[in-house]
Amino acid sequence: MKILKKLAMGVTLSALALFLLVSSALAQSGQPLKGNNDDNVLISINFEGVTYAPSDAKFKEVLNKVRHTVIERDGKAYGYVDATDADNHISTIVAELSEEVGTLASDYVSTFYWNTNYSGARLDVESGRGLATLGIWNDEISSVRTANLRATRLYEHINYGGVSIFLPPNTNISNLTSLNFNDKASSLRVY
Numbered sequence: 097m098k099i100l101k102k103l104a105m106g107v108t109l110s111a112l113a114l115f116l117l118v119s120s121a122l123a124q125s126g127q128p129l130k131g132n133n134d135d136n137v138l139i140s141i142n143f144e145g146v147t148y149a150p151s152d153a154k155f156k157e158v159l160n161k162v163r164h165t166v167i168e169r170d171g172k173a174y175g176y177v178d179a180t181d182a183d184n185h186i187s188t189i190v191a192e193l194s195e196e197v198g199t200l201a202s203d204y205v206s207t208f209y210w211n212t213n214y215s216g217a218r219l220d221v222e223s224g225r226g227l228a229t230l231g232i233w234n235d236e237i238s239s240v241r242t243a244n245l246r247a248t249r250l251y252e253h254i255n256y257g258g259v260s261i262f263l264p265p266n267t268n269i270s271n272l273t274s275l276n277f278n279d280k281a282s283s284l285r286v287y
């Protein structure tokens with residue numbers, strides 16, 4: 097985040113209020129994010145062992161607490177306040193994914209785009225790489241295609257700081273606004 101934005105959006109960011117942007121029709125369906133589709137959306141989140149749908153009274157309250165969102169391959173989302181809890185969950189997922197072997201470059205490369213709908217300049221990042229700073233890409237990424245077999249994480253601040261969102265393999269997000277992360281990432285990892 098740029099400094100000016102930080103001041104204005106600190107509270108909003110902590111919420112990672114991605115789910116509120118989901119269409120009401122989807123929100124009522126109870127279906128989780130599905131992999132391998134464009135415009136994936138999250139419509140419910142597990143927090144401290146309880147799953148909250150947008151229709152639940154406490155949904156907004158929960159989102160306001162969540163700082164780290166972890167999306168599993170089946171599309172289920174888990175929210176964490178504590179970074180270590182999120183890291184532990186991610187470690188388990190990454191360990192499982194690391195056993196999968198592919199033959200395509202796209203199996204191991206996530207692509208980030210300057211604009212929505214996978215347009216504009218693109219940034220390819222290979223599995224195993226972390227970018228602690230993004231240079232001219234800071235606060236610019238607007239869409240992403242994650243590697244077919246490897247997970248990807250976006251962070252609000254440089255050096256893997258701030259709120260974060262962990263995306264499963266083979267996931268296309270055509271507009272990161274849907275995850276409250278448009279033009280917001282300042283560091284990232286491809287596992």
Ligand SMILES: [Ca+2]
Binds near residue numbers: 211279
């Ligand atoms: Ca952008």
